Amino acid sequence: MTPARAGLTALLLTLLLDQASKLWLYFGTDLVLTQPWRLAPFADFVVVWNRGVSYGLLQQEGDLGRWLLVAVSLAAALGLGIWMIRAGTRLLAVALGLIVGGALGNAIDRAAYGAVFDFVHLHAFGWSWYVFNVADAAIVAGVVGLVLDSLRGAGREARDGAGDAAPRP
Numbered sequence: 276m277t278p279a280r281a282g283l284t285a286l287l288l289t290l291l292l293d294q295a296s297k298l299w300l301y302f303g304t305d306l307v308l309t310q311p312w313r314l315a316p317f318a319d320f321v322v323v324w325n326r327g328v329s330y331g332l333l334q335q336e337g338d339l340g341r342w343l344l345v346a347v348s349l350a351a352a353l354g355l356g357i358w359m360i361r362a363g364t365r366l367l368a369v370a371l372g373l374i375v376g377g378a379l380g381n382a383i384d385r386a387a388y389g390a391v392f393d394f395v396h397l398h399a400f401g402w403s404w405y406v407f408n409v410a411d412a413a414i415v416a417g418v419v420g421l422v423l424d425s426l427r428g429a430g431r432e433a434r435d436g437a438g439d440a441a442p443r444p
Contacts, residue, residue: 282359282368282375289376293409294383297392306394317399323406324390341389348382366427370420373413380410 276284300306300320311319326341352375359371384391393411397404 276365278362278365278368279360281365282362282372285369285372286356286359286376286379289373289410289413290380293377293380293413296409297380297384297394300394301392311396317397319396319398320394321396321406323393323396324388325393325406326390338389341385345382345386348378348385352378352382364424364427366420367424370417370424373417373420377410377412377414377417380408380413 301322306312306320307322311321313319355371355375355378359368359375362368362371381391391408391410393406393408395408395412396406
């Protein structure tokens with residue numbers, strides 16, 4: 276499978292899983308009325324509408340902020356999508372596909388509902404992580420993939436001597 280095809284597959288799977296999970300939980304269950312749903316001693320399903328970006332930053336109450344965040348998400352997805360198509364490795368392309376799929380999934384929520392539907396809450400020993408969704412998890416996994424790809428590239432350069440200065444006489 277070419278890197279571009281692998282990235283596109285990751286993008287489409289992320290977008291499909293994200294939107295399917297949100298639609299099913301919100302419209303196909305009674306989660307809204309019966310939350311929280313305990314999945315494990317450290318995980319619950321809850322309903323949180325995030326009008327901001329990651330970690331609830333930049334909360335937007337008005338339509339201008341909402342549509343600006345949609346526009347920024349779409350612009351980022353376009354730029355990263357072009358990078359994904361041009362990626363030279365499958366790891367890089369898949370990482371970018373995860374990020375683009377996640378960005379598009381959250382942009383769809385924001386455009387359709389005015390906020391992003393988050394539903395996974397992790398917690399343990401008095402510690403509570405922010406509430407997130409499949410798109411958010413894919414974006415984080417994609418960023419980890421970008422870091423791994425850059426480290427792999429740096430390792431290759433060091434082995435090949437590409438980082439050396441001019442040859443010595």
